[in-house]
Amino acid sequence: MKAAEVVERVRDEGLGLVDLVFSDITGGAKALTIPATLVERTLERGYRFDGSALTGGMRSVELDLYLMPDPSTFAVLVPGEGDDRRGRLCCSVLRKDGQPFDGDPRSTLQRVIDRAAAAGIDYRVGIEMEYYLLRGDWTHLAVERDSAGYFDFGEDAVSRTRDSIVSSLASIGVGLGGAHHETGPGQEEIDLRPTGALRMADQLITIRQTIRTAARQFGLRATFMPKPFTDAPGSGVHVFQQFREIDGATDILRDEFDELSTAAMHIIGGQVAHAAAMCAVLCPTVNSYKRLNAGHRAPRYANWAHVSQTSMIRVPSALAGGAASIELRCQDALANPYLALAVALTAALDGIEHQLDPPEPLEESFSSYNDAGLERIGVQRLPGTLGEALDAFSQDQVVQEALGSYISDQLLTVKRAEWEEYRTVVGPWEHRRYGDA
Incomplete structure (x- = not known):
C-alpha cells in the first residue's frame, strides 16, 4: 500500500x-x-x-x-x-x-536485512508463540486456571477468546497458520506463516496488544511471561527460519540431494557459536532463564538436533519440495522482535562468511551430564541467568555489531540495572524459607 x-x-x-x-x-x-x-x-x-x-x-x-x-x-x-x-x-x-536513528530497533533490523540481501540472501521467518490466558489478579491466577490439555478445546471463555484473537489478527492482515491450546493450564499457542523478517517483527509488535484486548472482552487476562508459574510449562517463541536466494527460486538450506546444504550447516554453526550472547537479546528478562532452566521442552543447550527439544536449534523435517527451515527455540515473547531477528540473522551470516561448522547433532538427553561430560561431547549450556547472558553479550563483537554500539550500550545499561535490582531485592521465597529460621 x-x-x-x-x-x-x-x-x-x-x-x-x-x-x-x-x-x-x-x-x-x-x-x-x-x-x-x-x-x-x-x-x-x-x-x-x-x-x-x-x-x-x-x-x-x-x-x-x-x-x-x-x-x-x-x-x-x-x-x-x-x-x-x-x-x-x-x-x-x-x-x-x-x-x-541508531537507537531504532526497526531500522536496525532493516540494516541487517539489507546486508543479507547484498549477499544474495532473502531471510523469511515463521513463528509459533505461546502465552497464557488466565483469570483474576496474580493472587488468584494459580488456582483459577483451566485444565484442558494439548490441542483440547478448553473452557468456553478460552475457546471464545481464541476465536476472537484469530478473527482480529486475520482482519488486520496477519498471516495466520493456526491457534490451539498448549500443554499448560490456560496456555495457548498461535502460529504465524513465514514472511519477510521485517513484516514478521511488525506483526509481533501488534499481536500482544491484540491478544490482551481480546482476552479482556471475555473476562480473561493474557500474560507473555516466559515462566509465569513454577509448576507449569513456560512459554516460548519458536522461530522457523528460511533462507532463500534473493530471487526466491533457490532454497539455500537444501543441496542437490535434498539434504541440508553446506550453507545450512554454516548457518547453524554461526548461531550455535553466538548462542550465549544472543540469549541476552532473545531471552532478555530475569524470568526468561527460569523457563530455560526448568526444561519441559525448553532448550538448555547450545547445540542442534532433528528431534530433541532440549536443543537450541532443531531442523524439522520438511515435505519433499517444500521449504526447509531452521528452528530457533530459545526466544520468548518478551524479546524485542526487531533486535531478536537482527542478531539471529547476523549470527547466520557470520557462520556463512567464516564457514563455521556446528558440532554433531545430538538427540540424547543431557540431564545426567556434568559440565566436564558436556565438554567432552562438545556441548555448552545456554546461560543460566540474565547476568551470565549479559556477560557473554559484552564479549561478543559480532552480536554487538548486529545492534550497533548505541543500542548495545543502552541494552547493557538497562538490563544490568534490571539484573542488579533482582539480585538485591528480598522476595516472598526468602520470607517463606528463612523468615522463621
Missing part, C-alpha cells in the same frame, strides 16, 4: 484516529496517536516526538526524533469494548536529517 492509498483508506473507513506504532529497545510496543487529518502530512514528513521513549524514559538520548510511518503496514485495528475504531502504521525512527 502506498501513502496515497493509506490516506484514501482512512477516509473511506471513516477513521478518526491513527496509531503510530514503534518499539523501545526492550521490546515494548509504543504508540503515538494522531487525528486522521494529520495522516497525509505525517506520511510525507514524519512526526516529531520525544526520543527518550525508546529507552524507557532515559534522558541521555536525542529528543528531537521523527516517527516515519511505513505505508505498507497500514491496518484498521479491531477496537476493544468502548474504544474507537482506528488505523495503525508501524514506524521507523529518523533523525532530523532524515537518516535512521
Whole structure:
C-alpha cells in the first residue's frame, strides 16, 4: 500500500484516529496517536516526538526524533469494548536529517536485512508463540486456571477468546497458520506463516496488544511471561527460519540431494557459536532463564538436533519440495522482535562468511551430564541467568555489531540495572524459607 492509498483508506473507513506504532529497545510496543487529518502530512514528513521513549524514559538520548510511518503496514485495528475504531502504521525512527536513528530497533533490523540481501540472501521467518490466558489478579491466577490439555478445546471463555484473537489478527492482515491450546493450564499457542523478517517483527509488535484486548472482552487476562508459574510449562517463541536466494527460486538450506546444504550447516554453526550472547537479546528478562532452566521442552543447550527439544536449534523435517527451515527455540515473547531477528540473522551470516561448522547433532538427553561430560561431547549450556547472558553479550563483537554500539550500550545499561535490582531485592521465597529460621 502506498501513502496515497493509506490516506484514501482512512477516509473511506471513516477513521478518526491513527496509531503510530514503534518499539523501545526492550521490546515494548509504543504508540503515538494522531487525528486522521494529520495522516497525509505525517506520511510525507514524519512526526516529531520525544526520543527518550525508546529507552524507557532515559534522558541521555536525542529528543528531537521523527516517527516515519511505513505505508505498507497500514491496518484498521479491531477496537476493544468502548474504544474507537482506528488505523495503525508501524514506524521507523529518523533523525532530523532524515537518516535512521541508531537507537531504532526497526531500522536496525532493516540494516541487517539489507546486508543479507547484498549477499544474495532473502531471510523469511515463521513463528509459533505461546502465552497464557488466565483469570483474576496474580493472587488468584494459580488456582483459577483451566485444565484442558494439548490441542483440547478448553473452557468456553478460552475457546471464545481464541476465536476472537484469530478473527482480529486475520482482519488486520496477519498471516495466520493456526491457534490451539498448549500443554499448560490456560496456555495457548498461535502460529504465524513465514514472511519477510521485517513484516514478521511488525506483526509481533501488534499481536500482544491484540491478544490482551481480546482476552479482556471475555473476562480473561493474557500474560507473555516466559515462566509465569513454577509448576507449569513456560512459554516460548519458536522461530522457523528460511533462507532463500534473493530471487526466491533457490532454497539455500537444501543441496542437490535434498539434504541440508553446506550453507545450512554454516548457518547453524554461526548461531550455535553466538548462542550465549544472543540469549541476552532473545531471552532478555530475569524470568526468561527460569523457563530455560526448568526444561519441559525448553532448550538448555547450545547445540542442534532433528528431534530433541532440549536443543537450541532443531531442523524439522520438511515435505519433499517444500521449504526447509531452521528452528530457533530459545526466544520468548518478551524479546524485542526487531533486535531478536537482527542478531539471529547476523549470527547466520557470520557462520556463512567464516564457514563455521556446528558440532554433531545430538538427540540424547543431557540431564545426567556434568559440565566436564558436556565438554567432552562438545556441548555448552545456554546461560543460566540474565547476568551470565549479559556477560557473554559484552564479549561478543559480532552480536554487538548486529545492534550497533548505541543500542548495545543502552541494552547493557538497562538490563544490568534490571539484573542488579533482582539480585538485591528480598522476595516472598526468602520470607517463606528463612523468615522463621
